[in-house]
Amino acid sequence: MIIWSIAKTTVGDAMRKKVLQIFLVIAMGLIVISLSFSQTLTFSANQGSTMDLELVKSFGLGLMALAGWLIALVMGVSLIPQEIERRTIYTILSKPVKRYEFIIGKFLGAILTLAICVALMGIVFVGVVAAKAYLAHPAATSIQGAAKQGLDTAGAAAQKIPVIDANMLIGVVMVFLQFFVLVSVVMMFSVVCTPTVNFFLGLGVYIVGLLSSTSLTLANSKDAGVFVKVFYTAIHWVIPNFDKFNVTNVLLYPEMPVGSIALYTLKMTLYGLLFSLGAMLVSIIIFEGKEV
Amino acid sequence: MADAIVVQGLNKTYKGALGDRVAAVVDLNLRVFQGEIFGFIGPNGAGKTTTIKILLGLLFPTQGSVEVLGAPAGDNDTKKRISYLPESPYFYEHMTGYEVLDFYCKLFRLDNAARKSKIAELLDIVGLADDGGRTLRQYSKGMLQRIGVAQSLINDPDLLIFDEPTSGLDPIAHKDIQDLILSLKHMGKTVFLSSHQLSDVETVCDRVAIINRGKLVKLGVMEELLHIGRTVITFSSADQSVMDAVKPLADECRPEGNLLRVYVDSEDDVTRVLEAARGKAHLVSVVPQRQTLEDLFVQIVRGAHK
Numbered sequence: 374m375i376i377w378s379i380a381k382t383t384v385g386d387a388m389r390k391k392v393l394q395i396f397l398v399i400a401m402g403l404i405v406i407s408l409s410f411s412q413t414l415t416f417s418a419n420q421g422s423t424m425d426l427e428l429v430k431s432f433g434l435g436l437m438a439l440a441g442w443l444i445a446l447v448m449g450v451s452l453i454p455q456e457i458e459r460r461t462i463y464t465i466l467s468k469p470v471k472r473y474e475f476i477i478g479k480f481l482g483a484i485l486t487l488a489i490c491v492a493l494m495g496i497v498f499v500g501v502v503a504a505k506a507y508l509a510h511p512a513a514t515s516i517q518g519a520a521k522q523g524l525d526t527a528g529a530a531a532q533k534i535p536v537i538d539a540n541m542l543i544g545v546v547m548v549f550l551q552f553f554v555l556v557s558v559v560m561m562f563s564v565v566c567t568p569t570v571n572f573f574l575g576l577g578v579y580i581v582g583l584l585s586s587t588s589l590t591l592a593n594s595k596d597a598g599v600f601v602k603v604f605y606t607a608i609h610w611v612i613p614n615f616d617k618f619n620v621t622n623v624l625l626y627p628e629m630p631v632g633s634i635a636l637y638t639l640k641m642t643l644y645g646l647l648f649s650l651g652a653m654l655v656s657i658i659i660f661e662g663k664e665v
Numbered sequence: 666m667a668d669a670i671v672v673q674g675l676n677k678t679y680k681g682a683l684g685d686r687v688a689a690v691v692d693l694n695l696r697v698f699q700g701e702i703f704g705f706i707g708p709n710g711a712g713k714t715t716t717i718k719i720l721l722g723l724l725f726p727t728q729g730s731v732e733v734l735g736a737p738a739g740d741n742d743t744k745k746r747i748s749y750l751p752e753s754p755y756f757y758e759h760m761t762g763y764e765v766l767d768f769y770c771k772l773f774r775l776d777n778a779a780r781k782s783k784i785a786e787l788l789d790i791v792g793l794a795d796d797g798g799r800t801l802r803q804y805s806k807g808m809l810q811r812i813g814v815a816q817s818l819i820n821d822p823d824l825l826i827f828d829e830p831t832s833g834l835d836p837i838a839h840k841d842i843q844d845l846i847l848s849l850k851h852m853g854k855t856v857f858l859s860s861h862q863l864s865d866v867e868t869v870c871d872r873v874a875i876i877n878r879g880k881l882v883k884l885g886v887m888e889e890l891l892h893i894g895r896t897v898i899t900f901s902s903a904d905q906s907v908m909d910a911v912k913p914l915a916d917e918c919r920p921e922g923n924l925l926r927v928y929v930d931s932e933d934d935v936t937r938v939l940e941a942a943r944g945k946a947h948l949v950s951v952v953p954q955r956q957t958l959e960d961l962f963v964q965i966v967r968g969a970h971k
Binding site: 375378459460461464465466467468665 | 721723724742744747748756757759760769771772774820826
């Protein structure tokens with residue numbers, strides 16, 4: 374009851390942040406506007422057909438990632454410092470609330486807030502993709518089975534374009550998972566850092582995480598010394614590999630060899646959960662000894 | 666009956682900006698008895714809030730021990746029996762008064778029915794029965810303070826720790842809170858009251874501790890602390906010869922119109938002054954003076970700064 378109460382309050386508080394609302398509204402607005410995007414740079418709902426649709430999908434997934442990134446950072450950096458600054462933490466921790474209950478509640482609240490934001494953007498995005506697909510070839514669209522037929526007959530006049538593209542749903546889930554991990558990391562920092570320091574730390578971790586494959590390549594380089602190997606290997610394993618969540622190309626061009634995308638999503642879900650759990654445990658350990 | 670609060674040899678230091686250690690509390694020893702209203706006063710930065718936070722387990726002592734209701738400070742089970750009202754409490758502004766209290770009731774794991782009746786009762790006690798449905802954003806400072814008081818009463822606590830409970834309140838609300846504190850005492854509760862409103866502390870507290878620069882500089886029963894043994898003797902129709910006769914015996918002589926006020930420090934001096942003026946002036950009054958807490962506080966704090 375205590376954890377859930379703190380989580381609900383965190384969601385209510387976070388969703389009322391003006392800056393978060395602005396990011397969300399702008400992101401959703403831009404996704405809607407992307408309905409008019411066309412490869413030929415002319416306002417058109419049906420020109421360019423599949424190419425236009427890919428543009429909308431790519432733009433939408435990219436925009437959601439950008440908005441999710443901003444929301445995760447802006448919300449996560451201040452989760453704990455704000456409670457201390459506003460002194461709400463005093464009235465909460467002076468009640469029979471264990472410190473770990475407070476941290477888990479805040480974690481859960483932050484993740485729920487992110488889920489709500491991504492879900493709202495996702496609904497708009499999937500709707501826009503469906504509308505674009507329908508407008509592109511209204512006569513040729515089909516909701517079921519279209520995904521199986523795919524886009525392998527590009528250029529053919531009567532190609533089937535799925536109105537509901539399951540891959541786009543997976544794309545939305547991947548955006549959520551990516552920032553679910555980032556929120557956890559940023560929240561872990563928020564136990565000890567000020568919001569400004571945390572913002573830049575979070576930014577740094579995200580950028581390094583995106584370059585995780587590069588750090589592994591550097592670690593495996595033949596010319597690398599022991600220190601360099603250890604350093605880059607540590608970075609590769611300690612910092613979440615955010616690049617792994619970026620599957621836009623795979624989702625847009627499903628003919629590429631991706632194995633089972635569902636299995637991959639499941640694997641990434643476990644990967645995200647593990648990292649978040651680790652971040653939460655570290656937060657709990659630090660917060661147990663923290664003076665507020 | 667065990668003491669409500671026992672603080673022994675408490676020291677608390679912080680890391681300063683230059684890496685040095687800054688002492689916030691220095692060798693503090695305190696005992697707060699059950700059922701009393703204990704005043705805890707000091708100038709800004711004296712270490713009051715630090716001490717309170719240690720009592721609540723929000724900060725940890727650098728040295729020394731702190732027991733609250735017989736358990737180490739911060740003990741989770743003990744928290745069920747204590748409550749805290751911070752200075753200028755802030756709550757989630759998007760919530761209504763009802764929702765805020767509901768949230769805090771949940772932290773005590775009260776079930777639905779218990780929460781409902783408790784919230785109605787608390788809103789009534791603090792005079793917000795008609796405003797429970799308004800968001801805190803629409804509340805005045807006084808109303809926020811009342812909600813703060815309400816949340817501190819949820820668990821029917823044995824020990825209440827109030828930090829500036831009357832700060833920013835209008836006279837009516839101020840009086841209400843003062844009455845509430847007194848009624849808590851009558852109910853057998855222990856109140857640990859930290860306030861800059863020294864008249865409040867003087868009115869409601871049984872004992873008071875004055876802390877300055879982290880050190881306890883005065884602790885005692887209010888009546889004993891404020892009785893300074895000074896007496897003012899007032900004469901009328903006193904001429905210069907009376908003035909000359911009593912001046913060597915008095916601490917201070919002050920003519921006021923046709924009255925002469927003579928301030929003496931001891932009972933012996935009272936007798937001597939009365940003897941010296943016998944037959945030369947009319948005695949109007951002999952009044953033992955009582956210091957106010959504010960006088961005592963200013964005297965102690967200024968004395969320490971000199």
